[in-house]
Amino acid sequence: MAYLDGQTQREYYEGREYGQYQFVSLQDVISQFMVAYVGDNKLITSVDRTDVAFFAQRGLAELSFDTLKSFKSQSIILPPTLVMPLPHDYVNYTRVVWCDESGIKRPLYRTTDTQNPFQIKQTWGGGYDFQPNNSAITFNDFTALNGVTEFSQYWQKTPNDSGSQVINPYTGLTNVIGGGTPHPNPWFSLSEQIEESEGSYGNGEANLWTGAITEIANDQLIFRIHQTSSYGNIHGSCLAVWQEIDASNIDLLVLRAKAVTDAAGTMNVTLVSDNPNTVLNEATTFNKAYNSPASTVRIGLTTKVPDTNTKMFSYLPSLVNPEFAQYDQPGTTNTETDLFDIGYLEWTGGVDNNVEKTLELPTNVFDGPVYFVILGFAQWEDGIGGSQGQSELYVQPRVSSVSLENFYPADTLEEATGYYQSSIMWEKYKDIESAEIQNQDYKDPDYQRSFLDERYGLDPSRAQTNGSFYIDDRIGRIHFSSNVSGKTVILDYISDSLGTEAEMQIHKLAEEAMYKSISYGVLSVKSNIPEYIVMRARKEKIAATRKAKLRLSNIKIEDITQVLRGKSKHIKH
Secondary structure (H helix, E strand, O other): OOOOOOOOHHHHHHOOOOOHHHEEEHHHHHHHHHHHOEOOOOOEOOOOHHHHHHHHHHHHHHHHHHOOOOOEEEEEEOOOOOEEEOOOOOOEEEEEEEEOOOOOEEEOEEOOOOOOOOOEOEOOOOOEOOOOOOEOOOOOOOOHHHHHHHHHHHOEEOOOOOOEEEEEOOOOEEOOOOOOOOOOOOOOOHHHHHHHHOOOOOOOOEEEEOOEEEEEEOOEEEEEEEOEEEOOEEEOEEEEEEEEEOOOOOOEEEEEEEEEOOOOEEEEEEEEOOOOOOOHHHOOEEEEEEEEOOEEEEEEEEOOOOOOOOEOOOEOHHHOOHHHHHHOEOOOOOOOHHHOOOEEEEEEOOOOOOOOEEEEEEOOOOOOOEEEEEEEEEOOOOOOOOOOOHHHOEEOOEEEEEEEEEOOOOOOOOEOOHHHOOOHHHHHHHHOOOHHHHOOOOOOOOOOOOOOOOOOOOOHHHOOOOOEEEEEOOOOEEEEOHHHOOOEEEEEEEOOOOOOOOOOEEEHHHHHHHHHHHHHHHHHHOOOOOHHHHHHHHHHHHHHHHHHHHHHHOOOHHHHHHHHHOOOOOOOO
16 A cells, blocks of 8 residues: 555666656546545545546646646757747746856846747738749758858758767878767858868867768868778668748748759778787878769658658667667658658759759648758768778769749738748847847836936836747747847746646645546536536635635745844844
8 A cells, every 4th residue: 555665765766757756646536536536435436537537627627737746847058039938838838037157046027128029021012922932942042151050040950960970180190099970060161171170189180070071161062971891781871951931821832942962982081000010100001092972962842751860771689589670770761752742853974954844843742840851861882981081072963053943923911021920019028239238227208207316107017137928829939139149048838738748737735636636527527517517616616625725835934034134123033
């Protein structure tokens, strides 16, 4: 019968589930309700377990809103956009703060003086513009000077590979010494990556990124695919970039693109002798030719989210021994043509390089999200099994230009700002320098009357310098004032506690309230139950909820004493 008979103290303290004794799982609550509240000679003679589970979930949700403690919180460093997406299980917020240099919370206050309304697209004469927003994708500029930052804001991508080698700047050769992982900007060019990592070993040597790289250079989107060796398998990579597009109310999209791919051939690589007696700066070198693969570029539309795995091989030791399943390395699925279930264009093997291709793509036959995907891949089969020389074995499928246009008029109002859903009002509010920054002494018409240092008439809601925010429930974002940019923002919020199985639990101080809530829910929908019985169950639920709220408030006599000591009259202890 005891709760802890199955767990030793050592198991608890060596584990990670601290403090779980104060909670009861929802499954246990349901089981105990079926035993204690249902049966012969009881108010509830019979009930389906599914009905009990439904009212248990409803009771948990209702208690989560205003009775149970909220443990939900998220923290981000606020970007220059001044926007924070609402959490995936968000219901309401309890507090929004930012953290100062001392780790102290600085409260942010909600403002009602601005908003982010639906910005209607208009013609030059002021009429509503029902013409389509020609570009269905957001930002397709491959200009390196301004494209790296902008492109990475709107596009998602597969991760860069982690392979690296050390380059000796005195010989210009790849030496088999040490290892290391460079940390370049994932959108940097190769030369920028080398420059960034130079001197990281203290001897002038630099890390050269030798895995799979997605970069913007020479006004192109480039997929640099190196020969890679994993678990003894020589293979290539498949890299992808994509973004979700709004294909609603669009019947037909026209895709135009240019790409360049590599034909199969051979590559000569200068290698350093692996003789352990060789002095690095006087190493014996030799040349060797390797077969290089043909590369491929595919561009199209799909209803499937691309795979983030980049490896072009399947290493599955679990087929030999199921105990080795943790070491399984499945190959990417992005190379399968059925990824593009709407349609795609393809360039491969050095054919049709920089030839513009066009494809009409119907979108009105699909429900749900649509993704625009660009991918490049190559499968290396011949190459260096070790670590030297891999930096020289690569192909570069690349995209020169791409556009996705809608030529049919829309039947619904268009949003002027497209994907970002930003209004003129929000852009103006975001661009101004906050009054909290300009006038920390409150010498501003917003803070005081016309004469210097007159504080009467001060609006208490604006008498703070921490900043403000408002929640745009239409698009699910929190907008902040400009003086919060770059600060660590913390959002405390409540959910309904039904997001995952792990959080479907009730505090023991509110366990009785759960039983009464389930009992009232079941009795209220059963037929032939006298009204006075239902009303009694309702009163018991309200009383138990009130008792749980008082218990969970957790007010201590010491807290009250501290408050009283802060008053003007001294309270002796």
